Amino acid sequence: MPEDAVRAPHFVRSFERGLAVIRAFDADHPALTLSEVARAAELTRAAARRFLLTLADLGYVHTDGRLFRLTPRVLELGYSYLAGFTLPQIAEPHLERLVARVRESSSLCVLEGDDIVHVARVPARRIMAASITVGARFPAHLTSVGRVVLAGLPEAEAEVRIARADLRPHTARTLTSADALRAELRRVRRQGYALVDQELEDGLRAVAAPVRDRDGEVVAGVGIAVHAGRNSVESVRRDLLPHLLATAARIDADLRITGPARTAGHDGGTRG
Numbered sequence: 001m002p003e004d005a006v007r008a009p010h011f012v013r014s015f016e017r018g019l020a021v022i023r024a025f026d027a028d029h030p031a032l033t034l035s036e037v038a039r040a041a042e043l044t045r046a047a048a049r050r051f052l053l054t055l056a057d058l059g060y061v062h063t064d065g066r067l068f069r070l071t072p073r074v075l076e077l078g079y080s081y082l083a084g085f086t087l088p089q090i091a092e093p094h095l096e097r098l099v100a101r102v103r104e105s106s107s108l109c110v111l112e113g114d115d116i117v118h119v120a121r122v123p124a125r126r127i128m129a130a131s132i133t134v135g136a137r138f139p140a141h142l143t144s145v146g147r148v149v150l151a152g153l154p155e156a157e158a159e160v161r162i163a164r165a166d167l168r169p170h171t172a173r174t175l176t177s178a179d180a181l182r183a184e185l186r187r188v189r190r191q192g193y194a195l196v197d198q199e200l201e202d203g204l205r206a207v208a209a210p211v212r213d214r215d216g217e218v219v220a221g222v223g224i225a226v227h228a229g230r231n232s233v234e235s236v237r238r239d240l241l242p243h244l245l246a247t248a249a250r251i252d253a254d255l256r257i258t259g260p261a262r263t264a265g266h267d268g269g270t271r272g
């Protein structure tokens with residue numbers, strides 16, 4: 001805030017300065033000298049030193065005498081707020097950024113029974129965008145988001161799902177044998193994503209990445225579905241997959257500080 005800005009009577013300038021010191025650190029600057037902190041926070045060296053040493057006394061900053069670093073304790077500052085979030089609430093801002101970047105609709109889905117259910121959805125601003133809504137459900141084994149979740153299950157549980165799957169063809173490309181589905185899930189597990197090419201519906205290609213909680217368990221899938229006429233398999237891998245994987249990684253990072261994922265059900269309830 002500029003020095004000459006008009007502030008309300010309650011405004012605590014020292015608190016603003018302390019937050020500026022914390023914000024001086026980021027992924028590109030995890031360790032800073034006193035002078036670098038002072039410059040980034042627009043403080044004198046003496047003021048920056050007082051704030052840094054206070055933060056160190058409180059356990060939020062560590063120093064070796066020359067460099068200063070934030071400690072994991074800073075996560076506590078946002079933990080209580082984030083811990084109340086459901087999985088869709090955590091994911092939606094990331095989906096919005098993904099859609100703005102790739103200009104294709106994106107969804108977050110979870111496994112419910114043998115179906116995959118859309119629990120968060122950000123549509124692309126496109127006249128002919130697919131009309132999938134929150135609450136929509138499809139057989140898990142036929143979808144990219146379903147396959148990344150199935151591939152993350154313990155092998156015995158995945159086998160139960162494979163045995164129950166209705167393997168009747170939806171298109172000429174649908175996998176219709178348990179062995180083929182089993183091999184595809186192994187491939188998904190190995191490569192870290194699923195790409196389904198017109199198996200659920202002719203003209204529909206979809207790619208998905210797993211979303212993992214703080215224990216590394218797959219709790220959801222985030223995916224993009226596109227028209228095959230506009231996007232080849234190669235362009236999906238080249239142009240969409242890197243952004244999708246990065247989005248899943250950012251959701252994973254948020255989940256690592258929120259505890260067990262909770263999913264607000266499309267029926268208004270909450271599922272674990």
